[in-house]
Amino acid sequence: MSDTPAPDHASRLFRRTLLRVMAVQVATLLLLWLLQTRYTG
């Protein structure tokens, strides 16, 4: 279990990764949303 991160490090890592992943997802969803609103009457 030596490479298991400490709780505070894990939570920092989680927040940072979550932000990055969500940024990519938000961009993708925004694109889908734009396609929907622009082309669906």
Add this chain to the structure above:
Amino acid sequence: MRALDWVIIAVYLVYVLVDGVRRSKGTREIEGYFLANRSLPWWAVGLSVMATQLSAITLIGTTGQGATDGMRFVQFYFGLPLAMVILGVTLVPFLHGARVFTAYEYLERRFDARTRSLTSFLFLVARGMSCGTIIAAPAVVFSAIFGWGLLWSVALMGVPTVIYTMIGGVQAVTWVDVKQMALIVFALIAVMVTLLVQLPVAPDHALALAGAAGRLRAFDFSFDLTNDFTFWSGLVGGTFLMLSYFGTDQSQVQRYITAKSVDQARSSLLMSAYWKIPLQALVLLTGVLVFVFFLFQRPPLLFNPAAEQAVRAVEPARYEALDERYRTALQARATAARAAAAARDRGDRGVSATSLEAFRTREADVGALRTEALGLARRVTGTSAQDVNYVMPYFVLHFLPVGLIGIFVAAVLAAAMSSIAAELNSLATVTVIDFYRRWVRPEAPDAHYLLVSKAATGLWGLFACVVATFAATLGSLIVVVNRFGSFFYGSILGVFLLAMIPRARATGAFFGLIAGMAAVGVVNFGAPSVSWLWHNVIGAVTVVAVGMVLSARRSSPQ
């Protein structure tokens, strides 16, 4: 298909077989055979994770869904990125750090042997059956479109996969997955580009027509528990499903515990978190463009050739009359589509809106005739025509250029084989580690376990091929197997969640697991209209709640 296409398919099959078999060099011990000595780089593991999840039916069924139903299926994956990040900081460090072969092995360390055995048994039953259906679904399509016997279609996918998985172990599975994933993405992009080139209207007009027909509606914010694909079922139910699939299903867990370190295992999962939704959107958008393509090219009334033949044989006059009305409706729709595109070209907003409305009416006429034909096919054959799975194969075989057909068929084979290989490998691992080594022969030389592991892989391959042959003839069995899996997927996740709660005890975990499955059973039979995505939430929450109550009552430490 021309000779070049067959050559491409043959080259692909020979290549994966040779590439997989030559990976057997590093698998002289059981750790190498099942875990690649925990030496694989994150990017290879990440591609393997994605390839395992992407089955043949994703490639042909999901594109068909894009063509017939539009983009809304993408909502199914909205929970995936969040689930991957949660797993990255919770279960991945636990499982990788525990140096286990299987996820269920960890449950014995944390709880007891019965919890481990029950979860691994449930995995074997569900995955053994589902492996058969993964082969069956594309095999049925291949049989129908190429006119091959079902056994040949099953053998085409099953035999090479069993051989390289049996000989090469997880190294073969992972490295072949990498090439298969590259082939799948290449084929998808090539088809997308070909479609854009072949469309008689500009991409902007194509999207306008798709949008007018409702094919670009990717978001449904209604809170409807009976609807499989809404924003909320995807986000909440999807998160639980993906947590369960990637966190507790050995076919996925085994991919990332082969990574060099916890960080590399995390990174491999994050590859899916970043790319899964964009990739799925690309698959669906390809289907949407196929829909636009068929606005200007005559599609058949029924895409499934076997269903069409059956209806023509039993109800020839009725089918002919329906087909005649369909042809007229298609012509009217094509005229309306061209008029809408021309109006958009001129930039006249008023005329453009009116012509799009006229197109929408014509599209509804065509849709009504297709629904009538599908109803007729169901009455004649006694089963659903599964027409959605034949839209893409029809387009590929009739409209793609020579060479690209072979590449696409090879990509479908790759998608099927990557999923089958991972499942066979994980089934053999659980059989040997959680049952054979745990209960039958706890002390034996590594060479013995390696031999048993290879035999187990071969036997599971044989079992999957036999199930595939039967599943294909009993269409509803596929649905039964999928529903059966959803009975305990969430419940197994609940046990792993309990494992991370320090106060949880073994008795709570075992009886919580049974209570979770019972709760899902009650919902399934008592309220069958509730979408199965919510079963995962119900199962997991019940296990944690019951498990914690029972653990509190039996507070003595383990």
